[in-house]
Amino acid sequence: MNIAFFLPCLTRRKDAPGHMGAMLANHFAEKGHTVFVHVDGNLSRPPVYPLREGITLRRHPLKMTPVSETQILLELGVQRPDVIVGLYTNRACYAQVYFAHRLGVPVILSEQAGSVARREWGLSQEEREAVFLGADRIHLLQDDAAKTVPGHLHSRVRIMPHPVPAARAPAIPGQSEGVKTLLYAARGMVGTDADILLRTFATVSRLAEDWQCLLAVPGWQAGRLQALAESLDIADRVRFQEDEEDLSACYEAAHLFVFPSVTAYHPMALLEAMAHGLPIVGFADCEGINALIHHGVTGLLAAPERREATLAEAMLTLMRDAEKRAVMGAAGLKRYESSFRCDMICEKWELLLNETAGITPPASRSLSTQVPGAKAPLERAFARGAAVNLPEFF
The missing domain is CATH 3.40.50.2000 (Glycogen Phosphorylase B;)
Structure with a gap:
């Protein structure tokens, strides 16, 4: 053909x-x-x-x-x-x-x-x-x-x-010891998602001192976001990665995936996170996210009212509960295998x-x-x- x-x-x-x-x-x-x-x-x-x-x-x-x-x-x-x-x-x-x-x-x-x-x-x-x-x-x-x-x-x-291709190796979201990583990957999305995440992480980081934030974003965005992290006094706990084709190492090292978009539609990053067995946090009123995250099963959906406050609450719920992260991550991987395999x-x-x-x-x-x-x-x-x-x- x-x-x-x-x-x-x-x-x-x-x-x-x-x-x-x-x-x-x-x-x-x-x-x-x-x-x-x-x-x-x-x-x-x-x-x-x-x-x-x-x-x-x-x-x-x-x-x-x-x-x-x-x-x-x-x-x-x-x-x-x-x-x-x-x-x-x-x-x-x-x-x-x-x-x-x-x-x-x-x-x-x-x-x-x-x-x-x-x-x-x-x-x-x-x-x-x-x-x-x-x-x-x-x-x-x-x-x-x-x-x-x-x-x-x-x-x-x-x-x-x-x-979405299968993961090279799964993440281990249920890790309870040592420093843990919260991941965001832009995957072509251009907007204020990463800004919202940084401001929210600045709030929750004081209550979860064993967590760091990794942002996989285009290089042209990194400088602005680095400046924002410095202004929020969290620069020492935020790392940046170029949003390249293969982010396998980032997903494998993560323990929680957060995608705070209100405009994304069927974002590839969420499916990749699911394929790696990561629990996911997003907003309930985003049409591309609420169709992919099963609230309370594969992740948590934050209410749109008082966005940063409800996002912080959802993030902290999973940052503090290793067992819940492991269970939700496994449920997400199961859903990927039944619905999204390449x-x-x-x-x-x-x-x-x-x-x-x-x-x-x-x-x-x-x-x-x-x-x-x-x-x-x-x-x-x-x-x-x-x-x-x-x-x-x-």
Whole structure:
């Protein structure tokens, strides 16, 4: 099978979509499929996640123009993909559907963002529905996302989490003697999560003197966070690690994982922590965290009211109880093994690709026959949001 993956950020920054896309591309190349990976921006920079030898990498300008549009269509015409897979976190989804329809190739749209991110880049529900109408299959990461998809599209929805490799060695969260480590890993997240954690750790550190904090963050963030740690008088108990591809040693040395985000959606770092058998603390009102942490079973969810106070309480509960950390960490590892193993998710993707490749090419379908009365408003939605000349889509 010829598979064309669109991974917009693969050469620009480390994030969960890039990690997932590279893992899938490598998996299918290893299985003997012909794999093409299309990226945009940073036309000379190598992928932040390595690709197997034999995978064709094609780079395109970040800003879509008539010239680059024609270039991509010509390249796809030569590649002759049986299916296009578009992993997106922004309006790149428009172009991915457009290319598929121009070429008559079935397309899987993989939505990599939650409701908060969709609001940030201004994708209305009408526009989202327009994009989904153009997809042959819609991949979502969590069950709750399916509730936001119109009923007439539910038959196209497939739900699969990010695939996460098994741990090289497990963590030992139940350690009770010696210095223990509280870990945070950004994994492409850019925000104030680490700031919240440092301020909270400054509060609890006086009550848990045998704990240190390890932050795995991008290098450009480390200086600012180091200055914050110094201002909070905890610099001697905070260490920094570059947020690199392999953080195995950090997870293995940790005893508790804390991810105080309110905007993250299906964060890869949580799944990696789970794979290492670490208990996890996060906020109950974060849609990407409350779906992954089973409160009281695999970790603790802090209430959103008085955030830093409730986060401190949840952290201290586990920092003071080695047995509870061990039990919750084991429960998290069990959940990882039953739901998030790499081989399991890749096998489901194999079935999805085979299913989608056999679908009648979208060019032969009429939008107006799929949803009566939908054509006009959805044409307007595409016209507002498209980066390319999408009226031909209809």
